[in-house]
Amino acid sequence: MLFGDSARAFGTLGVVLLLLLAIVPARDFFSEWYRYQKGYLRLIRGRDDAITLQRRFEGGIHQTWIPELGVVDRCGSCHVALKEASLRNVGIQPFRPHPPIPHSLDEMGCVMCHRGQGAATTVEEAHRSAKESEDPMVPARYLESSCGQCHMDKPTGIPRLNAGRTLLTRYGCVHCHSIVLPDGVKLAPTDDPPSLQHVADKTTREWIFAWIKNPQAYSGTATMPNFQLKDEDARDISAFLIAQSTMLASSAAPASAAASDAAALQAGASMYGESFCASCHAIQNAAGLLVGGNVGPELTRIGTKAKPDWLRAWIGNPKGYDPETLMPHYRFDDKQLTLIAGFLENKTDSDFMANVKLDQATPRQVAHGKLLVTEMGCAVCHEINGIHRPDNFAPDLTAVGSRPLAKIVFLPEMPRTLAAYVEAKIKEPRSFGSALKMPQFNLATGQVDNLVTALLAQTDRARTLPARLRVAGHASSNYEPAGAAGRLMRDLNCFSCHSINGRGGDMAPDLTWEGSAVQRDWLLKFFKNPNTLRPTLIRRMPKFNVTDQEAGMLTDYILAVYQTPAFDRDSPQPASDASQIEKGRQLFYSKYACQACHIVDPQKDKGYIGPTLTEVGSRLTAAWIFQWLKGPQTLRPGTLEPDQQISDSDATSLTTFLMAQKGHAKTQEAKHK
């Protein structure tokens, strides 16, 4: 009997066990990807191209495996139609095709850009893994951050990342936070916080007090952040800054009486305009709009800030106060100096410091001010007497894009994602604790997004990617011109606007091969009286008041040194017979339609895009024009001039025609005579 019972129980239970085990493989048929693939087949069934789509569809788990990149992506198991461009109008995910991008999907996989967990085959785990060590997908608005893992150059098409990286340097984030790009280049700040070692020469304690309380009240474009100081703290800091300041002999030059009558102000204003100060500095106009560049500080309230003596000495020779300044050394004479200084001193705003009443600073206040300045890390950006520049003042952000969520202290009510955290940190750093040192930056929402994008690009993955994927940024060059001409170029700060051999600004044309391009006489005259070449440009080369001897030295240096090895600037010029010129004219106007962008005859040509060519024959060398026509991009990469595959004979004719355009210069010469 026992046998019977046990055996029956054994048999029954065995069947139950086998049935249970049979459920196990059946579970695969309830998986999400299987359901989505069924859905896809239903979706395409009724379409015209159903047969093609069906033939290309393959069931089962799809996987992109790129061992080199550590990519195991199974996203294609649900996103089955990524490569089916004909489904572009299908709005249903996961069946939308991927929008066109410059990379192949098989070459990169998905998680390289979108992040998330590529190995997962469930919606939740793949997109929004809640595990603390696992990356969820990056929100679409920060998607460009992923490009930054390889691209250290600044390609078009990823404006947010590019702008974000610029902001990191422009707003001085990298003074305190160390950020090393994936290619090992450390981001260097491009703002230039002034040294405060002689600040008392420049301004008053009251102004410092008002400024550090709220820099944006003085200038809306000021990049200095708001440290949200208490009145006592601002009082003590200003006391210390004045106390530590030493006097510079050069600032003490006595001002001749600043003219302030209306006529002098008018003259000063036109001096300001003629000197193209607005190329770098902005001033609010009557409507409250800023007019001018953002290279130098805004000057709307400069008279409130700068002491007259200092302002005059500064304009006279900026390098006397700050050897590193980008401002050129204009060679103003005494009268010009008086006019322009007078104009600027008149730019005041009595409201700015209306409520600032400071008593004489006590030694205790100075000492407390020094303590505050040390603690708050003012010396990270500014040079201050008696305080060493602290290193690693703020956390290193090189790997911030891969910071594990477990190491992040979120605010309550905050989405638990890295992007949300970084955004909140930039937007309102003190919301994480009033004792935190990070100041409040004055940023627009778009700028915050750009910064978050740039920071999320700092991933661990980026540093382990194979070197061949990396597109390096333009290496910064420390090129220095030599000799007396080099000294002059430094004094005039040519590199603030022009770039030569990879160093310098991008406000004005690259001059690396200028020696091959221009004629001596023209360059000499240009230095004495620069005018713009392009009719539509606002920024123009200022007149530096250089002496004839200086202009000659600079011209000789440029012509001798800045030549391209590709051709000889003095190669023989084609004979300029009238038929060649006529042939060139026809080519210019009909075959190549150059007048669309250039002006040769000011009476009838309307091309405003390229430089005016009315006097090109006295400006450029024939060799340069010929080579330029043959291949503009080889001479100046990125120029707008199209490469029209001009034949040698056509180019010769065009060159002859263009070299004959000296008309305007001739009339000028005639005037001189």
Add this chain to the structure above:
Amino acid sequence: MSDQKPFQAAIESDSRKAPVRIAFVTRRTSPQVKAESDQYVMTWPEGIFRVLVVCEVLAIILVTMSLFWDAPLEGLADPMQTPNPAKAPWYFLGLQELLHYFPPVVGGVLIPTLVVLALVIIPYFNVNVEAEGLWLRNRGKRLRIFAAVVLALIVFLIVFEVWAVLAPTVLIAAAMLFAAREANNAGRFRRWLILRPLSFWIMTWFLASASLLTGIGTFFRGPGWSWVWPWKE
């Protein structure tokens, strides 16, 4: 009844088959010999099928669990990032809980070593092989020894603030005293307790302490090994 002999003797007659045995039946005992009451059954099929059924039941339970309850998998191991608290597997949590009270040498080495040694030598520890009730003989002397040992243990546990062991210790000691009390009309449970030998009490104390420690370590310990209530998030 002086004519009655103090004992009866019998001699088995079939001396060729078995050696001669003499059985002495003392007074106040029954002459009945404990019979060999064990019935034997064949291992196949009775034993084997029972074993198989048990195995199947277990397998069904485990398979069902595995179908509906997924094993935990956390993020990739990261030596730079310590979870708080970092917990050992559950069967070591009693030990980890001990480490919270004692220095590592005591909690992590001495105590587990002693426990394992004790387990190994139990069967060789020849005292009280008959498993006689603890309080059935030498009650007074034993009570004194018991009091001394338990007091020393309690003082030791209080000094180290090992509340998790102190509680079962006190409970078991109370139960032992309850069993030791002299009473004529003991209930069934009391009588059962009275018959427990010393080894039972020690093992029960060990089992209670280990279970409590493991339970606390598993459910009631949060960040920094601080006390948390599992039902409060």
Add this chain to the structure above:
Amino acid sequence: MPPTIEGYWNDLRSTKVWRSVFRSGTGTSTLHRALAVQQNVFLHLASVKMRRRSLAFSATWYLGTMSLATFLILTATGILLMLYYHPSVPQAYADMKDLQFVVSAGVFLRNLHRWSAHAMVFLVFAHMFKVFYRGAYRPPREFNWVIGVILLILTLFLSYTGYLLPWDQLAFWAITVGANIMSAVPVMGRKVRFLMLGGNTVNANALLRFYVLHCVILPLVAGLLIAIHFWRIRKDGGLHTGQVETPAGAPNE
């Protein structure tokens, strides 16, 4: 007589093939039943007869049987899991993800292995306590008790070494905590830990070491000891029938 399941069963058992495999024959006589056990390599460790009382559920709660069952389940699932597993960093973790997401029934396999492992630790502990309270450790079974204690420790080690293999945070830190306890052993603690981990911290060496211990060394040793444990049950007089011995001199009611 109408065909019954039992009838087919008996037909099957009288085929030539069946008889060539099971030499005990088809009969239900005591001899045949004895041979069924004796002639079987897996069953011959047991005696051909056992006490009826020792089969009662209350006698053993079948805890030893269930411990063996979990060991067998663990062996089967463990071998299957080995097909998908690389003991290297960080591939080990990626293999867990593969099991979870692409291997058919991979999650089930891992679940079954893990829950059986926990069940085995629990059952072995329970088995030990049950044996103790039944008094089954007493002579002549004292040596089998010692083997049991060793098997308990082996079970813990098996579970502990397996704990590291997924190479997730849970695994890593549980093993780190365990290894740190070990380093508290006086004099040679650090050396023991170094030997166990193949380094001073839990790293790729430790993973490989634990893998080899978990999949080869410990199961072999445990298998051997289990065989001895079973053999000794028979040699020590069969399962302890478990009556709590009445202490001499106990008062009858």
